[in-house]
Amino acid sequence: MKMSKWTVGIVTISLASIFFSGCWEEGGKGGEKGVEMKIYIIPIGDVEQDPLLRLSWALREKFDGVFEIGERIPLSEDTYRPERRQYFATPLMGDLKKSIPKDADKVLGVLDVDIFVPALNFIFGQADLGGKVALISLTRLREEYYGNNENRELFMERTLKEAVHELGHTFGLRHCANAKCVMHFSNSLMDTDVKEADFCENCRKELELRIK
Ligand SMILES: [Zn+2]
Numbered sequence: 001m002k003m004s005k006w007t008v009g010i011v012t013i014s015l016a017s018i019f020f021s022g023c024w025e026e027g028g029k030g031g032e033k034g035v036e037m038k039i040y041i042i043p044i045g046d047v048e049q050d051p052l053l054r055l056s057w058a059l060r061e062k063f064d065g066v067f068e069i070g071e072r073i074p075l076s077e078d079t080y081r082p083e084r085r086q087y088f089a090t091p092l093m094g095d096l097k098k099s100i101p102k103d104a105d106k107v108l109g110v111l112d113v114d115i116f117v118p119a120l121n122f123i124f125g126q127a128d129l130g131g132k133v134a135l136i137s138l139t140r141l142r143e144e145y146y147g148n149n150e151n152r153e154l155f156m157e158r159t160l161k162e163a164v165h166e167l168g169h170t171f172g173l174r175h176c177a178n179a180k181c182v183m184h185f186s187n188s189l190m191d192t193d194v195k196e197a198d199f200c201e202n203c204r205k206e207l208e209l210r211i212k
């Protein structure tokens with residue numbers, strides 16, 4: 001299936017940027033086939049190891065595949081936009097696409113800087129719909145970002161949800177109306193906290209069809 005439509009969950013600019021976020025998926029290539037899927041988690045720039053390791057374990061339970069932490073790639077400073085004090089996600093996705101390991105079915109890039117696409121104040125992540133590459137940022141998933149006390153467990157839960165969500169898009173899944181489903185669009189971190197790290201029944205069925 002070929003998809004070239006850009007899906008944007010929300011198009012808004014607001015000073016209350018904490019409450020506005022989004023993920024942005026662009027059309028990609030069709031699904032891949034393979035008996036045992038291999039998904040790489042690739043750190044981009046300076047990213048702590050602990051969430052990567054925990055993700056690699058937790059994601060195995062969500063997708064029928066092998067997860068491996070790949071070689072770190074540098075964070076391109078060319079993607080930094082000083083006027084926004086953020087990194088532009090689209091060229092970062094491009095960097096990631098150039099770094100796809102030969103045996104990779106999917107690649108999840110993880111970075112720890114604030115990212116954006118032009119129509120949105122910031123994004124939690126981005127994915128190629130039905131493609132190979134997804135990206136998540138850890139920065140806005142930490143309570144400390146909002147001036148609150150550290151909550152490691154909550155941080156890891158959010159990280160897992162965002163990772164499952166963006167990888168879900170790479171399998172061609174679109175946003176789901178069910179607020180508890182991991183494929184529900186996170187307009188804010190509150191939405192992320194409400195949803196679960198699992199696919200609803202419909203999305204699970206859809207995913208299984210796409211994985212086969
Ligand atoms: Zn999404």
Ligand SMILES: [Zn+2]
Nearest residue numbers: 176181200203
């Ligand atoms: Zn769903």
